[in-house]
Each structure stands twice: as structure tokens, then as C-alpha cells.
Amino acid sequence: THWKHGGIVGVFGYGGGVIGRYCDQPGMFPGVEHFHTMRVNQPAGKYYTTDYLRQLTKLWDMRGSGMTNMHGATGDIILLGTTTPQLEEVFWELTHNLDQDLGGSGSNLRTPADCLGSSRCEYACYDTNALCHFLTNEYQDELHRPAFPYKFKFKLDGCPNGCVASIARSDMSFIGTWKDNIKIDQDAVNKYIENDAAYPANAGAHKGRDWGPFDIQKEVINLCPTGCMKMDGKELKIDNPNCNRCMHCINVMPRALKIGDV
Numbered sequence: 001t002h003w004k005h006g007g008i009v010g011v012f013g014y015g016g017g018v019i020g021r022y023c024d025q026p027g028m029f030p031g032v033e034h035f036h037t038m039r040v041n042q043p044a045g046k047y048y049t050t051d052y053l054r055q056l057t058k059l060w061d062m063r064g065s066g067m068t069n070m071h072g073a074t075g076d077i078i079l080l081g082t083t084t085p086q087l088e089e090v091f092w093e094l095t096h097n098l099d100q101d102l103g104g105s106g107s108n109l110r111t112p113a114d115c116l117g118s119s120r121c122e123y124a125c126y127d128t129n130a131l132c133h134f135l136t137n138e139y140q141d142e143l144h145r146p147a148f149p150y151k152f153k154f155k156l157d158g159c160p161n162g163c164v165a166s167i168a169r170s171d172m173s174f175i176g177t178w179k180d181n182i183k184i185d186q187d188a189v190n191k192y193i194e195n196d197a198a199y200p201a202n203a204g205a206h207k208g209r210d211w212g213p214f215d216i217q218k219e220v221i222n223l224c225p226t227g228c229m230k231m232d233g234k235e236l237k238i239d240n241p242n243c244n245r246c247m248h249c250i251n252v253m254p255r256a257l258k259i260g261d262v
Contacts, residue, residue: 008106008146009036009084011091015145017102018087034084035065039103040077040094041136041143044129045116055098063090073169074153075113076103107150109142114156115163123247123259124158125176132156159259160247178260181240182249188256189236192216203254220249 009020019037026033040056056077060066065081072078082090094100103111112135115121117128135154136143142152155170157163159177166173191199193216200207201214216236221229225246228239236256238249250257 009087011087011102014091014102016105016108017091017144019105021081032081035081036084036087038064038079038082038087038090039072039074039105039111040079041101041103041111042071042076042113044114044132044136045119046071047119052098056100059090059093059098063093071113075111075155102144104143104151106146107148108144108146108152109139109148110151110153111143112136112139112154112156113164115158117156117158121158121163123161123250125178125259126158128156128158128174128176131174160245161251177245178262180260180262182238182243182260183258184236184238185256185258186235189216189253190234192253192256193234199253199255201252216253220252223248 008016009018010016011018017039019039021035021037023029023032023035057066057068060068060079060082063082063086064079067080069078069080079090091102094102112132114128114132115124117126118124119129132154142148152172153170154172154174155164155166156174157166157176160175162175166175188199192201192214195213201219216231221231225248226242226244228242229249230237250259
């Protein structure tokens, strides 16, 4: 492409948060001679008010290109395209009028990101929003003053389903689990086995086509990575000490199996 990466373009007092983008043929494309990207720190769980989003987009329409990415692979609100003279102006508006900080960029700690956690999800094993908020505030220096040889990311999953893909997308993963046994509703297990219409496998997520009758042996027990499950007559038994908390059985039969209490 005709873009060259300019590294970090700082605002006063910060060493990260803005990614320099410069055109390598400014004479041919004077309108995008510089087209910097600003990273804005997303809130825990990515919860916004409509009023905040209106203010942010209004600011970016005035000071930038109006293009955004909600959210980039690294997290953050990504504001795409502005010029160097506008950087301080945007930063002032964000911090003084919107009570909003920049995110991380460059060789520093990137903005921590988390799943919705216990605010919305019954599978969350800890309060991801609270920990994400704490880490963001605790490591402000590391977020804004690059001092590492490479970037470093925290990502927080409330359970092993990994809705923010913390293992694949971060350097330090926080993944919630439980210490006690999976809770089993044996009546519900048999409702799944009997193909009761009120108990669709995978909570009905795969009902777009006819997959045939539900087969607990094929779809759950044989797919257990540690082989810790078996049917004993009409009773499902789990060897919990050998369970690796992969969540597969819970996802397939959510009305019959639940995460532990502790």
C-alpha cells in the first residue's frame, strides 16, 4: 500500500495511544498526508451510554475522518484518521469533557479487555469487569509510557468458553473456573436424551437444519477430552477430579449441566 507506519505519535505527557500513519506519496495524496489512528480506552465489558457515543462520534466528525472501528482486535475504540495538529485537540476534549483516556499502543501494556462476565453471563466464575477496571487503573504508567521491548496484553475470560479469546490474543490470560463439581439435573439430562422439544441441544443454536436426533454418547460423552463422563442407566456420571472444565458438555446441555458454585 502507499502507507508507511510512523510509529507512535505522542500527545503531551503521553508516549502511547496514537499510531502515526503517513502517506509515502503526499504530493499525490495531499488529503491523507497524515492519517493518524487514535486508540481510546474502552470501558470494562465495553458498556457505553448512547449519550457518550454521540459525543465521541461528534468529536471525531469534527476533528477526524469520522471513521471508527468498534473494536479493533487489540480492544479499544479505534478512531481512524486525523492530522497531527488535531491530536492535542482531541486529547483535550477526551480527557476534559468526556472523562475518557487514551488506550495503549506501541511497546507498552495494551488496554486490558474482558468479557461481559457476571454482569450478563451465568457462566462467569469471577467479576471480570471489576478486575479489568482495577488493572486499567493500576497500570496507568505501563499503558501510556512505553518501556517494554514489545507490546504486552491482559485479557480476561470469565469462564473457559473464552469469549475474548484470551489465550490466543494476549500474553497474560485470566480464565475463570470453579473448584467444586459440575451441577447435574438428571431429569433434564433424560429430557435431552428423549429429544424433548423444550430441551434442544446447544440451546437451539444449531436448529437451522435437521441434524438428526440428539445422541448424548456421540455428541457429549465421546467428545469429552478427558473421558470423564459416562451414562449409568439413566444417570449421567462425571468423574469431576478428571474434568478439565472445557465447558463442552455444559454448552451442549445447558439446562442439564451448570458450572459449580465455588
